[in-house]
Amino acid sequence: MSTRAWAETGDDGGFGLANLPYGIFTRSGGPPRAGVRIGDRVLDLAGLAAAGLVEDRGWFAAGSLNAFMAAGRAAWAANRARLTELLGGEAHRADVEPHLVPLGAVELARPFEVADYVDFYSSEHHAANVGRMFRPQGEPLLPNWKRLPVGYHGRAGTVYPSGTPVVRPCGQRRVPGQDEPGFGPSLRLDIEAEVGFVAGVPSAPGRPVAVDAFRDHVFGFVLVNDWSARDVQQWEAQPLGPFLSKSFATSVSPWVVPVAALEAARVAPPAQDPAPLPYLRTAEPWGLDLRLEVLINGGRVAEPPFREMYWTSPQQLAHATVNGAPLRTGDLFASGTVSGPGRGQRGCLLELTWNGAEPVTLADGSARAFLEDGDTVTIRGTAPGPDGAVIGLGEVTGTVLPATC
Amino acid sequence: MSTRAWAETGDDGGFGLANLPYGIFTRSGGPPRAGVRIGDRVLDLAGLAAAGLVEDRGWFAAGSLNAFMAAGRAAWAANRARLTELLGGEAHRADVEPHLVPLGAVELARPFEVADYVDFYSSEHHAANVGRMFRPQGEPLLPNWKRLPVGYHGRAGTVYPSGTPVVRPCGQRRVPGQDEPGFGPSLRLDIEAEVGFVAGVPSAPGRPVAVDAFRDHVFGFVLVNDWSARDVQQWEAQPLGPFLSKSFATSVSPWVVPVAALEAARVAPPAQDPAPLPYLRTAEPWGLDLRLEVLINGGRVAEPPFREMYWTSPQQLAHATVNGAPLRTGDLFASGTVSGPGRGQRGCLLELTWNGAEPVTLADGSARAFLEDGDTVTIRGTAPGPDGAVIGLGEVTGTVLPATC
Numbered sequence: 080m081s082t083r084a085w086a087e088t089g090d091d092g093g094f095g096l097a098n099l100p101y102g103i104f105t106r107s108g109g110p111p112r113a114g115v116r117i118g119d120r121v122l123d124l125a126g127l128a129a130a131g132l133v134e135d136r137g138w139f140a141a142g143s144l145n146a147f148m149a150a151g152r153a154a155w156a157a158n159r160a161r162l163t164e165l166l167g168g169e170a171h172r173a174d175v176e177p178h179l180v181p182l183g184a185v186e187l188a189r190p191f192e193v194a195d196y197v198d199f200y201s202s203e204h205h206a207a208n209v210g211r212m213f214r215p216q217g218e219p220l221l222p223n224w225k226r227l228p229v230g231y232h233g234r235a236g237t238v239y240p241s242g243t244p245v246v247r248p249c250g251q252r253r254v255p256g257q258d259e260p261g262f263g264p265s266l267r268l269d270i271e272a273e274v275g276f277v278a279g280v281p282s283a284p285g286r287p288v289a290v291d292a293f294r295d296h297v298f299g300f301v302l303v304n305d306w307s308a309r310d311v312q313q314w315e316a317q318p319l320g321p322f323l324s325k326s327f328a329t330s331v332s333p334w335v336v337p338v339a340a341l342e343a344a345r346v347a348p349p350a351q352d353p354a355p356l357p358y359l360r361t362a363e364p365w366g367l368d369l370r371l372e373v374l375i376n377g378g379r380v381a382e383p384p385f386r387e388m389y390w391t392s393p394q395q396l397a398h399a400t401v402n403g404a405p406l407r408t409g410d411l412f413a414s415g416t417v418s419g420p421g422r423g424q425r426g427c428l429l430e431l432t433w434n435g436a437e438p439v440t441l442a443d444g445s446a447r448a449f450l451e452d453g454d455t456v457t458i459r460g461t462a463p464g465p466d467g468a469v470i471g472l473g474e475v476t477g478t479v480l481p482a483t484c
Numbered sequence: 485m486s487t488r489a490w491a492e493t494g495d496d497g498g499f500g501l502a503n504l505p506y507g508i509f510t511r512s513g514g515p516p517r518a519g520v521r522i523g524d525r526v527l528d529l530a531g532l533a534a535a536g537l538v539e540d541r542g543w544f545a546a547g548s549l550n551a552f553m554a555a556g557r558a559a560w561a562a563n564r565a566r567l568t569e570l571l572g573g574e575a576h577r578a579d580v581e582p583h584l585v586p587l588g589a590v591e592l593a594r595p596f597e598v599a600d601y602v603d604f605y606s607s608e609h610h611a612a613n614v615g616r617m618f619r620p621q622g623e624p625l626l627p628n629w630k631r632l633p634v635g636y637h638g639r640a641g642t643v644y645p646s647g648t649p650v651v652r653p654c655g656q657r658r659v660p661g662q663d664e665p666g667f668g669p670s671l672r673l674d675i676e677a678e679v680g681f682v683a684g685v686p687s688a689p690g691r692p693v694a695v696d697a698f699r700d701h702v703f704g705f706v707l708v709n710d711w712s713a714r715d716v717q718q719w720e721a722q723p724l725g726p727f728l729s730k731s732f733a734t735s736v737s738p739w740v741v742p743v744a745a746l747e748a749a750r751v752a753p754p755a756q757d758p759a760p761l762p763y764l765r766t767a768e769p770w771g772l773d774l775r776l777e778v779l780i781n782g783g784r785v786a787e788p789p790f791r792e793m794y795w796t797s798p799q800q801l802a803h804a805t806v807n808g809a810p811l812r813t814g815d816l817f818a819s820g821t822v823s824g825p826g827r828g829q830r831g832c833l834l835e836l837t838w839n840g841a842e843p844v845t846l847a848d849g850s851a852r853a854f855l856e857d858g859d860t861v862t863i864r865g866t867a868p869g870p871d872g873a874v875i876g877l878g879e880v881t882g883t884v885l886p887a888t889c
Contacts, residue, residue, distance in 0.1 A: 197727075223719055232637040235599070236809070285651045318721070321724065402653035402728040402732040404641070
C-alpha cells in the first residue's frame with residue numbers, strides 16, 4: 080500500500096492519502112453527491128459507485144453524508160481501505176481518474192444534516208478568561224467546571240455551510256452607559272473558533288455511550304465558527320444560558336475528517352485535577368493536536384491549540400449521553416472556544432481584545448474590538464498525520480453583512 | 485353548517501366539531517397515517533383522501549404531520565372547512581362513517597417530527613417562585629425577565645410521544661449535606677406542565693416573524709411535560725443553562741389543536757409593565773384561557789392556568805426569530821412551566837413542595853416531595869370554544885421507571 084496517492088501533485092495541502100475527508104458537492108448545478116478530497120481535487124464517490132469501483136448502499140448519491148455516517152465503523156473502514164487502494168496504486172489510475180473533479184469546479188455544501196447541536200465550554204483558558212472578565216470578584220471557574228464538561232443545546236436549524244454570509248443580528252442588548260436595554264444591530268459581534276465532532280451511529284434511549292465507545296459512534300471532525308453577539312448574550316443569558324446571541328448562525332467546514340485520520344494526532348490532554356468520575360475516564364489519551372488559525376480579512380489574529388482543551392471529545396460524548404439521551408445520526412457536538420494559555424492563542428475577540436478594551440490590529444493597520452460589516456473570518460486547522468504527513472481540516476469562512484433592522 | 489357533528493355521541497369530551505385536532509395513528513400494526521379526533525373516534529384522513537373525500541397532496545399517508553403543517557394556512561383552513569362539512573351534516577355520513585376508527589383501536593404516535601425545540605420561562609409566578617427559592621437575598625426576577633421572553637434550546641431528539649415511559653436519569657448531582665458532587669439516579673425528579681406550539685410554515689433566514697404573523701406560521705398547540713432532574717439542574721446549569729437535567733425526556737400530547745380552534749379562548753394577558761419593545765407588541769390579545777390539570781397516579785395535584793402567562797405565544801415566536809434565525813417545519817416552542825398565583829396552581833413539584841420542604845399528599849395518602857419510581861404523571865387541558873363548546877387538548881402522560889445505573 081502506497082502512502083502517497085498518484086492523485087496528489089506536489090504539496091497535498093494536508094489532503095493526502097492519510098486524510099481522505101468526506102464532503103458533499105455539486106458541479107454545474109447538478110445534484111449533490113458525496114466526495115472525498117484528495118489534494119486539490121474531489122473524488123466523486125457516486126461516480127465511483129456507479130462504475131462499480133466502491134460499495135454504495137444508498138450512501139453517496141445523496142444530499143448529505145447522513146446515510147453513510149449511519150452505516151457504522153466497519154463500513155467507514157472498508158470504504159477508507161478501498162479508497163486508499165484505488166488512489167494509492169497506479170493499477171486503478173485509469174479507472175479512477177475520470178471521477179476526479181478539480182476543487183475549483185465544484186460547490187461545497189453543508190456535509191450533513193444536523194440532528195441536535197450541542198456546544199461545550201471545554202477550554203479552561205477560555206472559561207477562566209470569561210470568568211475573570213465577567214465575575215472579577217469571584218473564582219475564574221465555577222465549582223462545576225472541573226467536574227463535568229459544561230455544555231448546552233444550540234440551534235440545529237442555523238448550522239450553515241462554510242461561505243454562508245452572516246447577517247449581523249438584531250436584538251435586545253445592553254449599550255454601555257444606558258440603563259435600559261436597547262434594540263438594534265449587535266455592536267459586539269464575535270466569533271468562536273471551535274472543533275466539532277458528528278455522530279454517525281445512533282445509540283438507544285437509556286443507554287449511555289461509554290467514554291471508550293467514541294469510535295463506534297463518531298464519524299469525524301469539522302471546524303466550527305460559533306458566531307456570537309456578545310452584547311445580546313450579556314443581557315439575555317441568565318439564568319437559562321445563551322439563546323438569540325448564538326442562534327442566528329453557526330458555520331461548519333465542508334470536509335469531515337474521519338476519526339481514523341486523526342489517530343496520529345492523539346496526545347495526552349492536560350492533567351485533570353480533581354480526577355473525573357469513572358464515566359469520564361478514558362483508557363487512551365484523547366487530547367488532539369489540532370492546530371487552528373483564525374484570520375480576519377486574510378490576516379492571522381490567533382493560533383488556538385486544540386490540544387490544550389481540558390475536556391476531551393470522548394468525555395463530552397459520554398457526559399452528554401450519561402442521562403440516557405440517545406444519539407441520532409447528525410448530532411453535532413462543538414468543543415467551545417479553543418483558547419490556549421498565550422495571548423495569541425485565544426479563539427474569540429472577546430478574549431483577544433479583553434471585551435473590547437484592547438483592540439487587535441489587523442494586517443491593513445485597522446483596529447478591531449469586535450467585527451465590522453464586511454469582515455471575513457476564516458478558521459483553518461491542521462493536525463499531524465502518520466509518517467510526517469499533515470492532515471488538513473480545511474477551513475470554515477464567513478463574511479459579515481450589515482444588519483437589516 | 486351544523487355546530488354539532490353527527491359523529492359525536494353524547495358528551496364529546498372536548499372533541500366536537502369546534503376542535504378537530506390532528507394526530508398520527510397506527511391500527512393493528514399498519515402504517516402510520518394522519519387522523520382527526522372526533523368524540524371518541526379517529527377520522528382516518530388517509531382513508532378519506534383515498535376515497536376522494538378530502539384533498540391530499542402527500543399529507544396524510546405519512547408518519548408525521550410535517551408535510552401538512554408545511555402546507556400553510558390556506559390548506560389548513562380548507563381542510564378544516566371540508567371536515568366540518570363532512571362531519572356536520574348527515575349528507576356525507578354514509579361516505580364518512582367507514583373511515584371512523586374507535587380511539588381504543590388505535591395507537592397514537594408523536595404527531596410531528598421535531599426540528600428545533602425551544603423552551604421558554606414565561607410564567608411570572610413560576611420564575612418568581614424559582615427566584616425566591618434559589619436567590620432568597622435578591623429580587624425574585626432578574627432584570628431581563630420583563631424585557632424579553634427568556635428561553636433556551638432543548639434537545640429535539642428526546643421529545644417523545646405521550647405514554648413513553650421515562651427512565652429516571654443518572655448523572656452528577658449535588659446531594660444535600662455533601663460537598664462533592666455524587667453520581668447516581670436523580671433524587672429530585674420533577675415535571676413541568678407546559679403548553680407548546682409547533683411551527684408549520686418555515687420562514688426565511690434573516691427575516692424575523694412579526695408578532696402579528698403568528699397564524700401564518702403556527703399550526704397548532706400541544707401539551708408538554710418538560711421532565712426535569714432538579715438536583716442535576718442545580719449542579720450543572722451555571723453559566724450556560726440546563727443541559728442533562730432536561731435532555732433525557734420531554735413528552736408531548738398526541739393531538740395538535742389547530743390555532744383556529746383556540747380563537748374563542750383568546751383573552752387579555754396580564755398587563756405588561758414595562759411596555760415591551762415594539763417588536764413584542766401584538767395588535768390582538770393573545771393570552772389563552774387554557775386550563776390545565778396535573779395528576780399524579782390519577783389524583784389531581786395542581787390546576788395551572790395558562791391565561792396567567794406573562795409572555796404570550798406570538799411574543800415568544802417574534803422574539804425567537806428577531807435575530808434572523810429562520811423557522812423550520814416542526815420547530816416546537818414550549819411555554820415554560822405554567823404556574824398561577826395560587827398554591828394549587830403551580831405546574832411543577834419544585835414549586836408545589838417548595839423544593840421538597842412541603843411535600844404534597846396524593847389521593848392514596850402518600851406524600852411526594854419529588855417523583856418516585858412507578859409514579860404516573862398526566863397533564864390534561866381544556867379551553868373554552870365557541871358557543872359554549874369545550875376544546876379538549878387531550879393529555880400527555882408518562883410513568884417513571886427505575887434508573888439503570
